[in-house]
Amino acid sequence: QKEVEQNSGPLSVPEGAIASLNCTYSDRGSQSFFWYRQYSGKSPELIMSIYSNGDKEDGRFTAQLNKASQYVSLLIRDSQPSDSATYLCGGETSGSRLTFGEGTQLTVNP
Amino acid sequence: NAGVMQNPRHLVRRRGQEARLRCSPMKGHSHVYWYRQLPEEGLKFMVYLQKENIIDESGMPKERFSAEFPKEGPSILRIQQVVRGDSAAYFCASSPKQGRANQPQHFGDGTRLSIL
Numbered sequence: 623q624k625e626v627e628q629n630s631g632p633l634s635v636p637e638g639a640i641a642s643l644n645c646t647y648s649d650r651g652s653q654s655f656f657w658y659r660q661y662s663g664k665s666p667e668l669i670m671s672i673y674s675n676g677d678k679e680d681g682r683f684t685a686q687l688n689k690a691s692q693y694v695s696l697l698i699r700d701s702q703p704s705d706s707a708t709y710l711c712g713g714e715t716s717g718s719r720l721t722f723g724e725g726t727q728l729t730v731n732p
Numbered sequence: 733n734a735g736v737m738q739n740p741r742h743l744v745r746r747r748g749q750e751a752r753l754r755c756s757p758m759k760g761h762s763h764v765y766w767y768r769q770l771p772e773e774g775l776k777f778m779v780y781l782q783k784e785n786i787i788d789e790s791g792m793p794k795e796r797f798s799a800e801f802p803k804e805g806p807s808i809l810r811i812q813q814v815v816r817g818d819s820a821a822y823f824c825a826s827s828p829k830q831g832r833a834n835q836p837q838h839f840g841d842g843t844r845l846s847i848l
Contacts (some may be wrong), residue, residue, distance in 0.1 A: 656836055656837075658839075664841070665823060665839045665840060665841045665842050666775065666823070666839045667839070668836050668837075668838060668839075671836050710774060710775060712775075718763065718765075718780060718787075718788075718827070719765060719777045719780050719788055719790075719791070720765070720767075720775075720777065720825075720837060721777060722767075722774045722775040722776075722777075723774060724773065724774040725774050
Protein backbone atom coordinates (compact mmCIF):
# COMPACT_ATOMS: atom_id res chain seq x y z
CA GLN A 623 0.00 0.00 0.00
CA LYS A 624 1.32 3.42 -0.92
CA GLU A 625 1.85 5.78 1.99
CA VAL A 626 -0.10 8.55 0.29
CA GLU A 627 -2.60 7.94 -2.48
CA GLN A 628 -4.53 10.49 -4.50
CA ASN A 629 -7.69 9.97 -6.48
CA SER A 630 -6.83 9.08 -10.00
CA GLY A 631 -7.06 11.78 -12.58
CA PRO A 632 -7.16 13.57 -14.72
CA LEU A 633 -10.01 15.65 -13.34
CA SER A 634 -11.89 18.04 -15.59
CA VAL A 635 -14.42 20.60 -14.34
CA PRO A 636 -16.15 23.57 -15.97
CA GLU A 637 -15.24 27.09 -14.99
CA GLY A 638 -17.09 28.17 -11.85
CA ALA A 639 -17.62 24.63 -10.57
CA ILE A 640 -16.22 23.06 -7.42
CA ALA A 641 -13.17 20.84 -7.91
CA SER A 642 -12.74 18.11 -5.32
CA LEU A 643 -9.33 16.49 -4.84
CA ASN A 644 -8.91 13.57 -2.47
CA CYS A 645 -6.03 11.89 -0.71
CA THR A 646 -5.69 8.97 1.71
CA TYR A 647 -2.70 8.04 3.82
CA SER A 648 -1.57 4.92 5.61
CA ASP A 649 0.71 6.23 8.37
CA ARG A 650 -1.45 7.01 11.39
CA GLY A 651 1.49 8.87 12.89
CA SER A 652 1.32 11.55 10.22
CA GLN A 653 0.34 14.84 11.81
CA SER A 654 0.69 17.43 9.08
CA PHE A 655 -0.62 17.56 5.55
CA PHE A 656 0.07 19.92 2.72
CA TRP A 657 -1.41 20.63 -0.69
CA TYR A 658 0.93 21.89 -3.36
CA ARG A 659 0.05 23.12 -6.82
CA GLN A 660 2.47 22.42 -9.65
CA TYR A 661 2.17 23.94 -13.08
CA SER A 662 3.76 22.00 -15.90
CA GLY A 663 7.54 22.45 -15.85
CA LYS A 664 7.43 24.49 -12.67
CA SER A 665 8.16 23.91 -9.00
CA PRO A 666 5.55 22.87 -6.40
CA GLU A 667 3.87 25.83 -4.73
CA LEU A 668 2.36 25.49 -1.26
CA ILE A 669 -1.31 26.42 -1.25
CA MET A 670 -2.71 24.86 1.93
CA SER A 671 -1.53 23.19 5.10
CA ILE A 672 -3.71 21.42 7.64
CA TYR A 673 -2.81 19.88 10.97
CA SER A 674 -6.09 19.35 12.87
CA ASN A 675 -9.27 17.45 12.15
CA GLY A 676 -11.90 19.52 10.39
CA ASP A 677 -11.93 22.18 7.74
CA LYS A 678 -9.54 25.00 6.99
CA GLU A 679 -10.54 27.70 4.54
CA ASP A 680 -8.37 30.15 2.66
CA GLY A 681 -10.12 32.13 -0.04
CA ARG A 682 -11.49 29.74 -2.65
CA PHE A 683 -9.62 26.79 -1.13
CA THR A 684 -10.83 24.52 1.68
CA ALA A 685 -8.74 21.70 3.07
CA GLN A 686 -10.38 18.94 5.07
CA LEU A 687 -8.68 16.44 7.35
CA ASN A 688 -10.22 13.36 8.93
CA LYS A 689 -7.58 11.50 10.93
CA ALA A 690 -9.92 8.68 11.90
CA SER A 691 -10.53 7.89 8.23
CA GLN A 692 -6.98 8.88 7.22
CA TYR A 693 -8.39 11.15 4.59
CA VAL A 694 -7.41 14.59 3.32
CA SER A 695 -9.19 16.60 0.69
CA LEU A 696 -8.96 19.93 -1.10
CA LEU A 697 -11.96 21.76 -2.46
CA ILE A 698 -11.56 24.58 -4.95
CA ARG A 699 -14.66 26.74 -5.27
CA ASP A 700 -15.43 28.86 -8.31
CA SER A 701 -12.73 27.07 -10.29
CA GLN A 702 -10.81 29.19 -12.77
CA PRO A 703 -8.80 28.16 -15.84
CA SER A 704 -5.72 29.39 -13.96
CA ASP A 705 -6.34 26.62 -11.41
CA SER A 706 -5.47 24.07 -14.10
CA ALA A 707 -2.40 22.30 -12.73
CA THR A 708 -1.29 19.15 -10.96
CA TYR A 709 -2.14 19.09 -7.27
CA LEU A 710 0.15 17.18 -4.93
CA CYS A 711 -0.94 15.91 -1.54
CA GLY A 712 1.93 15.54 0.93
CA GLY A 713 1.94 13.99 4.39
CA GLU A 714 4.65 14.59 6.93
CA THR A 715 6.00 11.27 8.11
CA SER A 716 8.59 10.52 10.75
CA GLY A 717 11.62 12.75 10.62
CA SER A 718 9.82 15.58 8.88
CA ARG A 719 10.17 14.34 5.32
CA LEU A 720 7.14 14.69 3.08
CA THR A 721 5.65 11.72 1.28
CA PHE A 722 3.66 12.74 -1.77
CA GLY A 723 0.95 11.12 -3.77
CA GLU A 724 1.30 10.81 -7.51
CA GLY A 725 -0.64 14.01 -8.07
CA THR A 726 -4.02 14.77 -9.59
CA GLN A 727 -4.08 16.72 -12.84
CA LEU A 728 -6.90 19.27 -12.84
CA THR A 729 -8.22 20.98 -15.94
CA VAL A 730 -10.72 23.79 -15.63
CA ASN A 731 -12.54 24.35 -18.91
CA PRO A 732 -13.64 27.90 -19.82
CA ASN B 733 14.77 36.87 -4.19
CA ALA B 734 14.52 35.42 -0.70
CA GLY B 735 13.26 32.05 -1.86
CA VAL B 736 15.01 28.71 -2.16
CA MET B 737 17.71 29.07 -4.79
CA GLN B 738 18.80 26.17 -6.92
CA ASN B 739 21.43 26.08 -9.62
CA PRO B 740 21.90 25.28 -12.31
CA ARG B 741 18.35 25.32 -13.67
CA HIS B 742 19.31 22.92 -16.42
CA LEU B 743 22.23 20.52 -16.48
CA VAL B 744 23.30 18.23 -19.29
CA ARG B 745 25.76 15.46 -18.67
CA ARG B 746 27.01 12.49 -20.63
CA ARG B 747 26.81 8.99 -19.18
CA GLY B 748 29.63 8.40 -16.72
CA GLN B 749 30.14 12.05 -15.80
CA GLU B 750 29.41 13.65 -12.45
CA ALA B 751 26.51 15.99 -11.72
CA ARG B 752 26.54 18.55 -8.91
CA LEU B 753 23.32 20.26 -7.94
CA ARG B 754 23.30 23.19 -5.54
CA CYS B 755 20.66 24.51 -3.18
CA SER B 756 20.65 27.56 -0.94
CA PRO B 757 17.73 27.51 1.51
CA MET B 758 15.48 30.43 2.28
CA LYS B 759 16.90 32.92 4.74
CA GLY B 760 16.33 31.68 8.26
CA HIS B 761 15.78 28.08 7.16
CA SER B 762 18.17 25.47 8.49
CA HIS B 763 16.49 22.31 7.17
CA VAL B 764 17.03 21.18 3.59
CA TYR B 765 15.29 18.38 1.71
CA TRP B 766 16.00 16.96 -1.72
CA TYR B 767 13.31 15.37 -3.89
CA ARG B 768 13.40 13.78 -7.33
CA GLN B 769 10.60 13.93 -9.86
CA LEU B 770 10.65 11.66 -12.87
CA PRO B 771 8.60 12.71 -15.92
CA GLU B 772 4.86 12.37 -15.28
CA GLU B 773 5.47 11.12 -11.74
CA GLY B 774 5.16 12.50 -8.23
CA LEU B 775 7.86 13.83 -5.97
CA LYS B 776 10.02 11.24 -4.26
CA PHE B 777 11.92 12.07 -1.09
CA MET B 778 15.67 11.54 -1.25
CA VAL B 779 17.43 13.09 1.73
CA TYR B 780 16.93 15.47 4.65
CA LEU B 781 19.85 17.51 5.98
CA GLN B 782 20.65 20.10 8.57
CA LYS B 783 23.93 22.00 8.71
CA GLU B 784 26.75 19.44 8.72
CA ASN B 785 24.34 16.57 9.41
CA ILE B 786 22.43 14.07 7.33
CA ILE B 787 19.21 13.43 9.25
CA ASP B 788 17.41 11.02 6.92
CA GLU B 789 18.82 9.54 3.72
CA SER B 790 16.35 6.69 3.40
CA GLY B 791 15.31 7.81 -0.08
CA MET B 792 18.79 8.02 -1.53
CA PRO B 793 20.05 5.29 -3.85
CA LYS B 794 22.82 3.40 -2.08
CA GLU B 795 25.38 3.97 -4.79
CA ARG B 796 26.54 6.99 -6.77
CA PHE B 797 24.42 9.52 -4.86
CA SER B 798 25.59 11.67 -1.97
CA ALA B 799 24.48 14.88 -0.30
CA GLU B 800 25.99 17.39 2.03
CA PHE B 801 25.05 20.65 3.72
CA PRO B 802 28.27 22.23 4.97
CA LYS B 803 28.58 24.83 7.67
CA GLU B 804 29.19 27.44 5.01
CA GLY B 805 27.70 27.44 1.54
CA PRO B 806 24.86 25.66 -0.21
CA SER B 807 23.68 22.12 0.08
CA ILE B 808 25.09 19.89 -2.67
CA LEU B 809 23.51 16.82 -4.22
CA ARG B 810 26.18 14.88 -6.08
CA ILE B 811 25.56 12.12 -8.58
CA GLN B 812 28.60 10.20 -9.76
CA GLN B 813 28.85 8.19 -12.98
CA VAL B 814 25.45 9.33 -14.16
CA VAL B 815 23.20 7.01 -16.18
CA ARG B 816 20.20 7.78 -18.40
CA GLY B 817 17.82 6.82 -15.61
CA ASP B 818 19.10 9.74 -13.54
CA SER B 819 17.39 12.15 -15.94
CA ALA B 820 14.79 13.92 -13.82
CA ALA B 821 13.92 17.16 -12.10
CA TYR B 822 15.61 17.51 -8.74
CA PHE B 823 13.91 19.82 -6.28
CA CYS B 824 15.26 21.22 -3.08
CA ALA B 825 12.99 22.41 -0.29
CA SER B 826 13.72 24.16 2.97
CA SER B 827 11.91 24.80 6.24
CA PRO B 828 12.67 26.80 9.36
CA LYS B 829 14.33 25.47 12.46
CA GLN B 830 11.96 23.07 14.09
CA GLY B 831 10.11 24.77 16.89
CA ARG B 832 7.11 22.75 15.74
CA ALA B 833 7.22 19.57 13.72
CA ASN B 834 4.96 20.86 11.00
CA GLN B 835 6.62 23.82 9.36
CA PRO B 836 5.77 23.85 5.65
CA GLN B 837 8.51 23.19 3.16
CA HIS B 838 9.11 25.69 0.39
CA PHE B 839 10.51 24.49 -2.90
CA GLY B 840 13.11 25.90 -5.23
CA ASP B 841 12.66 26.03 -9.00
CA GLY B 842 14.51 22.75 -9.42
CA THR B 843 17.37 21.49 -11.58
CA ARG B 844 16.42 19.64 -14.74
CA LEU B 845 19.10 17.02 -15.29
CA SER B 846 19.41 15.46 -18.72
CA ILE B 847 21.76 12.60 -19.42
CA LEU B 848 22.90 12.08 -23.00
